[in-house]
Amino acid sequence: MTNSWVDIKNADFILVMGGNAAEAHPVGFKWAIEAKKTRGTKLIVVDPRYNRTASVSDLYLPIRVGTDIAFLGGVINWLIKNDKIQWEYVKAYTNAALIVREDYHFDEGLFSGYDEAKSKYDKSSWSYELDEAGLAKTDPTLQHPRSVWQLMKQHYSRYTPETVNNICGTPTDGFLEVCRQLGETAKPDKAGTILYALGWTQHTTGSQNIRTMAMIQLLLGNIGMPGGGVNALRGHSNIQGLSDLGLLSTSLPGYLTLPSEADHPDLATYLAKTTPKALQAGQLNYWSNTPKFFVSLMKWMWGDNATKDNDWGYGWLPKWDKMYDVLHIAELMHQGKISGFIVQGFNPLASFPDVAKVTEAFSKLKYMVIIDPIATETSTFWQNHGDAHDVDPAKIQTEVFRLPSTCFAEEDGSIVNSARWLQWHWKGAEPPGEARGDNEIIGELFVAVRELYRKEGGKLADPILKVNWNYHDPASPTPAELAMEMNGKALSDLPDPADPAKIAVKKGEQLPGFALLQDDGRTACACWIFSGCWTQAGNQMARRDNTDTGLGNTPGWSWSWPANRRILYNRASCDPSGKPWDPKRKLISWNGEKWVGGDVPDFKIDAAPDSGMQPFIMNPEGVGRLFSADKLVDGPFPEHYEPMESPIGTNPLHPKVVSSPAVRIFKTDRERLGTHQDYPYVGTTYRLTEHFQFWTKSVLLNAIAQPEQFVEIGEALAREKGIVQGDMVKVSSKRGFVKAKAVVTKRLMALKVNGQTVHQIGIPLHWGWEGVARPGYLTNSLPPAVGDCNTQTPEYKAFLVKLEKL
Numbered sequence: 001m002t003n004s005w006v007d008i009k010n011a012d013f014i015l016v017m018g019g020n021a022a023e024a025h026p027v028g029f030k031w032a033i034e035a036k037k038t039r040g041t042k043l044i045v046v047d048p049r050y051n052r053t054a055s056v057s058d059l060y061l062p063i064r065v066g067t068d069i070a071f072l073g074g075v076i077n078w079l080i081k082n083d084k085i086q087w088e089y090v091k092a093y094t095n096a097a098l099i100v101r102e103d104y105h106f107d108e109g110l111f112s113g114y115d116e117a118k119s120k121y122d123k124s125s126w127s128y129e130l131d132e133a134g135l136a137k138t139d140p141t142l143q144h145p146r147s148v149w150q151l152m153k154q155h156y157s158r159y160t161p162e163t164v165n166n167i168c169g170t171p172t173d174g175f176l177e178v179c180r181q182l183g184e185t186a187k188p189d190k191a192g193t194i195l196y197a198l199g200w201t202q203h204t205t206g207s208q209n210i211r212t213m214a215m216i217q218l219l220l221g222n223i224g225m226p227g228g229g230v231n232a233l234r235g236h237s238n239i240q241g242l243s244d245l246g247l248l249s250t251s252l253p254g255y256l257t258l259p260s261e262a263d264h265p266d267l268a269t270y271l272a273k274t275t276p277k278a279l280q281a282g283q284l285n286y287w288s289n290t291p292k293f294f295v296s297l298m299k300w301m302w303g304d305n306a307t308k309d310n311d312w313g314y315g316w317l318p319k320w321d322k323m324y325d326v327l328h329i330a331e332l333m334h335q336g337k338i339s340g341f342i343v344q345g346f347n348p349l350a351s352f353p354d355v356a357k358v359t360e361a362f363s364k365l366k367y368m369v370i371i372d373p374i375a376t377e378t379s380t381f382w383q384n385h386g387d388a389h390d391v392d393p394a395k396i397q398t399e400v401f402r403l404p405s406t407c408f409a410e411e412d413g414s415i416v417n418s419a420r421w422l423q424w425h426w427k428g429a430e431p432p433g434e435a436r437g438d439n440e441i442i443g444e445l446f447v448a449v450r451e452l453y454r455k456e457g458g459k460l461a462d463p464i465l466k467v468n469w470n471y472h473d474p475a476s477p478t479p480a481e482l483a484m485e486m487n488g489k490a491l492s493d494l495p496d497p498a499d500p501a502k503i504a505v506k507k508g509e510q511l512p513g514f515a516l517l518q519d520d521g522r523t524a525c526a527c528w529i530f531s532g533c534w535t536q537a538g539n540q541m542a543r544r545d546n547t548d549t550g551l552g553n554t555p556g557w558s559w560s561w562p563a564n565r566r567i568l569y570n571r572a573s574c575d576p577s578g579k580p581w582d583p584k585r586k587l588i589s590w591n592g593e594k595w596v597g598g599d600v601p602d603f604k605i606d607a608a609p610d611s612g613m614q615p616f617i618m619n620p621e622g623v624g625r626l627f628s629a630d631k632l633v634d635g636p637f638p639e640h641y642e643p644m645e646s647p648i649g650t651n652p653l654h655p656k657v658v659s660s661p662a663v664r665i666f667k668t669d670r671e672r673l674g675t676h677q678d679y680p681y682v683g684t685t686y687r688l689t690e691h692f693q694f695w696t697k698s699v700l701l702n703a704i705a706q707p708e709q710f711v712e713i714g715e716a717l718a719r720e721k722g723i724v725q726g727d728m729v730k731v732s733s734k735r736g737f738v739k740a741k742a743v744v745t746k747r748l749m750a751l752k753v754n755g756q757t758v759h760q761i762g763i764p765l766h767w768g769w770e771g772v773a774r775p776g777y778l779t780n781s782l783p784p785a786v787g788d789c790n791t792q793t794p795e796y797k798a799f800l801v802k803l804e805k806l
């Protein structure tokens, strides 16, 4: 979230699209209700299903899954045509005026630079025209034909209300109502918010869905504003923390890049390539501090072993060749290229797409280690469960080890919520039986492996032997010890930047925040964005002072990254002169000498409004991106592409390019895609409040609340198929099937799309054979193994199925 849960109450308009907040985030959703009650805020839900959020909305609109870019692109076109733009904001705080290179173009569904053989873009033409000083050229009048503004206007002129209706199946009057409501928030004293989650991310165009909304919020001047923002409602408890800590195959903690084999052969090259240069004069460009973040990370990782002479241990860091996302891992196992798999707090057989393929993949492993408090379908993947999981155990040689772990409530630690708050929690009970904490399990494994390397040597022993492992009990690092490392400490006395004669932090002390990080080995810090969470003053995450400093802002409650800032880009809540756009929505302001207010300013504290510095300090342009120069692999402007399995088999905007040209799809997975001739209906998967993923079916009360697997079928389709409420049905894709009870409902309506009727079938994801609920089929037997071009998040929300009454 750019903003916070509580801040939702400040919104004048709330759009819930690509998420079902009332169902999946029922506690946080109370702030949407608060806005409705106290401000009369309108809430509109755009979702393929009339869901629980829709049931408390002012307006519900159906949409065909996987078509949100068409809808939102239509909004952009409408805002431009109807002049609902916050012009002062757009001119000052976005890249609308920047000039794009001459060789950039978009033609019949393809951007410039496409290499058909590789299904990849060369992104070099997607950038700005630079002057001699290396700064982007601009045209403040926005008239230049290659200004971002003109290119954007032209790009979305194709997205008329008729096109939106034709692609999405959404009624036009409802679509126009969303445009009008959003358009109202273009006024400087109005702000609207968007709450989204997986309905946007789990598509081959997932990242671009979110970018389209970010563009809209920039056009409306809603980013940085209380009551505004782009708000991702996160998933698992601590999935936000997982992203922050870089637990992805190409990342390091704090959104630093893990060095790549091809691009970063040495430290100097790595730092040169990952430290961006400012593109506008006067820019702060906070990522220019990358060397400080990185060297401090290396000092944490390797301790005294990291020296200037050995490039701070750069050689010991693993380098990536490809992204090892879940789809790639399943593919490599399927090819027999992986022999062991450690599964910690994860039920991949149930959660990866295409269970049949994953089962074959797991069957080729030598061993699998499961670290989990309960039995999961993954841990019993080798057992036969009738036609729900028809395998022959005698043919599966994979040895499965199970290490019982604790659950979050049986340990101390911090969990980062969607609003970036690190909240410390305390153990509620001792774990039962032989269960051990994850930190103990990993700690003991590490110590044992290191001992083996010490005794026997082996290939690449250095990364294990040189690592800094200074815990009181090396076999069991404590959550407090680890948290203090995230914050970072001084390795020598550090002078005060304002008064170098004074010592700000003494050697060995915890750092006050990331501003003091150094690139010369004088500081160690495991995750720069978390610096400030456990300072010399103690554990900031354990704070529970809920004093409101205005607009529901509670800076004394827990600790928020970065720097305890609650609303990101909050400099943009003020006009260029430093006055709040809306006096009733005052968060920070310029007092003539510095930035002051109820939140931590997202700006250099003493940089005057006319210093030339711009509010989006993490971008080298300093401004928000309507055109995303080179970040995403599938285009600088979001474009509508059909899901890989499309119910209409064409793209009404450009029939030659139906689905995204930049997807990565493995050959075996491409062969497993179905067509709309064989599989005429759209399947989509989702959650229920009563269950959490695949594990609460092991909890009796949850199993009672929602005991049995079902699928939702619209009335029109049910009539066509002769299906009535409670009938058993079989839903099949090219890859597998589930059998479940039919819930016949008005909540899923047939849509008219491109001259044809499209039926969508809703399939909750929670069932399997482990636990105390009635056994069911794994929903992920159905979706294909293909992911978002940028993140590889699988396309769980839009695929093709057929339907039979049993």
Ligand SMILES: Nc1nc2c(c(=O)[nH]1)N[C@H]1C(S)=C(S)[C@@H](COP(=O)(O)OP(=O)(O)OC[C@H]3O[C@@H](n4cnc5c(=O)[nH]c(N)nc54)[C@H](O)[C@@H]3O)O[C@H]1N2
Binding pocket: 017, 018, 019, 020, 021, 023, 024, 025, 046, 047, 048, 049, 051, 063, 064, 065, 066, 067, 068, 196, 197, 198, 199, 200, 233, 234, 235, 236, 684, 685, 686, 687, 688, 689, 690, 691, 692, 693, 797, 798
């Ligand atoms: N009770 C409960 N709460 C949970 C979870 C749980 O299992 N149970 N899981 C947690 C996790 S891990 C996560 S990630 C979050 C997920 O939270 P959500 O994303 O809110 O959950 P979902 O039910 O997967 O999907 C949300 C909505 O997206 C809609 N949708 C599907 N495709 C599209 C589309 O193409 N466009 C649009 N506009 N909408 C679409 C679905 O119909 C559904 O209503 O929830 C978290 N909270």
Ligand SMILES: Nc1nc2c(c(=O)[nH]1)N[C@H]1C(S)=C(S)[C@@H](COP(=O)(O)OP(=O)(O)OC[C@H]3O[C@@H](n4cnc5c(=O)[nH]c(N)nc54)[C@H](O)[C@@H]3O)O[C@H]1N2
Binding pocket: 198, 202, 235, 236, 344, 345, 346, 347, 348, 350, 351, 352, 371, 372, 373, 374, 376, 405, 406, 407, 408, 438, 685, 686, 687, 692, 693, 694, 695, 765, 779, 780, 783, 796
């Ligand atoms: N079709 C379809 N598939 C989906 C999705 C979808 O919307 N549709 N959503 C996707 C999403 S967003 C997610 S997040 C994934 C979730 O997929 P998974 O993460 O694989 O599913 P969970 O059932 O949450 O598995 C978490 C496991 O962690 C265990 N656990 C709990 N606490 C602890 C602990 O402290 N330590 C350890 N070691 N284990 C613990 C639980 O018992 C559980 O078995 O599913 C994805 N798959």
Ligand SMILES: [Mo]
Binding pocket: 234, 235, 236, 239
């Ligand atoms: Mo999730």
